[in-house]
Amino acid sequence: MVRDDLYITVPSFFRCPISLDVMKSPVSLSTGVTYDRASIQRWLDSGKNTCPATMQVLQTKEFVPNRTLQRLIQIWSDSVNRRRDDSPEESTHSVLSYDQVKDIVKVRDIENDDFLCNLSKIVSFAKESDMNKIFLAKLDGFVSMLVEIMSNVKDVNILEKVVRVLELILNKIEDQEQLTNLMLKKSTTNQDCLNSLLLVLQQQSLDSRIGSLKILEFIAIDAESKLKITEKEELLSEILKSLSSDPDRRLIDAGLSCLISISMPKRVKLKLINQKIIIELKKLITDPNSIVSISEKALKLLEMMCSTKQGRSEITIDSALVQAIVHKMLKVSSVATEHAVTILWSVCYLFRDQRAQEAVTSGNGLTKILLLMQSNCSPAVRQMSADLLKIFRVNYKSCLSSYDTKTTHIMPF
Template sequence: MMREKRRENLCVTVPTLFRCPISMDVMKSPVSLCTGVTYDRSSIEKWLSLGHNTCPATMQTLLSAHTTPNLNLRRLIHLWLSHPDSSPAPPSTSKRQIREVVKGAVNCDSLSKIVDFMKASEENLKFIAFSDDAVSKYVEFFGNCKEIEVCELIVELLDMILSENGAKERLNSLILKSGKDCLSSFLSVLREGSVKSKIKSARILESIAVDSESQRKIAEKEGILYGLYSLIAMEKDRLAIQAGLTALLAISTSRPVRKELILFGIVKTVGEILSSFDFSITVRAVIEKALGILETVATCTEGREAISEDEKCVVEIVKRLMKCSNVATEHGITVIWSVCCLSRDPTAQEKVTKVNGLTKVLLVMQSDCSAGTRQMCRELVKVLKSYGQVW
């Protein structure tokens, strides 16, 4: 039964749209999940902090726990709160008006109108996403943009259309194959933008790294690799770290890129991440990506040496086995196998043995793991048993 709000003895019906699906109260700070459902920020943050990884209304598994402020809805709620006895009949921007905005000058005001229009409904978002004039114009402007506020708004716009069919391929072509220097603008956002804008930039770069040529172009742009690395090394926000790790995984497909990451200190940074994050489901994606990066750098000699020598890395990997997810465990086994069996590094073997790694490996071998992981476990058991007898 719909709740009612009383003000000065007048019974006022609260529009369903304004209620948080969790608390059923009028939303103070409406934010939207990747599923498109909007909640009050305090309610959804509490839900996520309890370890849930689903959308409460749809029970869909969340691909990302990132929330986007629903500015249009917030304005409508504020308008209604000012005049609760009147029906909310907010002025909406028409498609004809938006076409005129697109044709006009590109600045913070016009871009804000476009972004608000897109946030208002799925139909509006698709209208912009499939508009060749709008997307190509803003990407072209982005390639020559020097104003960080404008760059951030264009990044927000591009991030919003990523989920639409064909958007990744289209943005790949517009950003990387058009001759425009969009990567410099992404670099500016990674250096000077807000944390949210940095996250969105990383997400776009990861999404357009669709093939080896794209990965190479992004990785070879001076400063981009370090900008993404800085997200995981300098930011404390979980979503920023996850976005940085995901983007680095997408473009770290060549040996030179991996060696550069090793020189940045990727192994030490990931070791710190593994030791500082808990075992809750909300950080599962971070742990999986962190171990995935270690598996990637462990394919080269320099990476295996750095992993063996790091104070925390090997120990934290062993602790994570069977604690996070099957994906994380298989990444972890591959890294341990690389340093203990492939490199036969006695330092790594000692660290694994000291934290009861042999028992952990035996447990993994008996679990529902892949055939390749099980074979690596067998080899690890032999090596660790031999080391244990000598030790």
């Protein structure tokens, strides 16, 4: 099988600004811009008298061969050929030109034995540069071709390649709603796209699983799309598994981002609570090796679960979880602090849960809240902290005197 990581990077200045292919005979105009001879000759023969890149009017239509650049391209080309000779596998995976990509999209011959190889080449083409990603995202029919494949093909190898390509160009797709419509709303057969993403999520390829999660996050743009995604119980379960089934932090981070994106509707929150998401989130925030982004997102999801009665009950019944949230108030980042304080404010102040209040007190939460109020926290955090102190009816002086450190100068306001 062709490896995805064997691809050739073409230096951008080796490409002709007109054809975007590697120049065979580079020549420079009077403006100093270099083009492939055949491309610029066609431009000038069409009657134009401007430089295509700068649109400056040319003082002369004469051009000069760029010998230095031609030598550099030749050296680079020889190096590529040597690499191909050394690696038979890589020789089948050379970089595509823009025209070759267009031909693949035009033909769309999924039954062709070379189609999987072509998809691998497109993955490498997308990896090569942002310019290539933009080209693919804007290429007429390309995104719809990927969706068509996902809707009709069950071959896992092909689906994984399609997911990899689509994930690479997601941020270059200007019309997010259009992609969502293609994958979810345009016709009932396109529901198979979700089945295809589920199939990829169930595989061992880490990059493809991450790509599937990012695609799901990208197309969850409104309540309708979020509900359609989560209607598939297997798919929701597989997304949740990403938090625990693999130790790779990238997969966990992508899983959390996806869950945040799809969890706005109350119905989805209840499904996740029933599938024990709070237990998984507790593991993440109590993990001493958890990275900042994972802690922030895990707390964000706990905050979202707090908006339901069932979520608050699951959180407050576990005093160790409440104390872990208290611990995160000052230990991670300002984002994590805001999420943690919001959770505590919700269960202790807004809904006056006695168990949560006791857990905060036993976890030295009052001292942490006082310290937090003296820090450079946001106005919202400061106000929620003040509300929490009112609930606990803190005697500020006695509280501080029981705090056995030299920081007795701290005052709550």
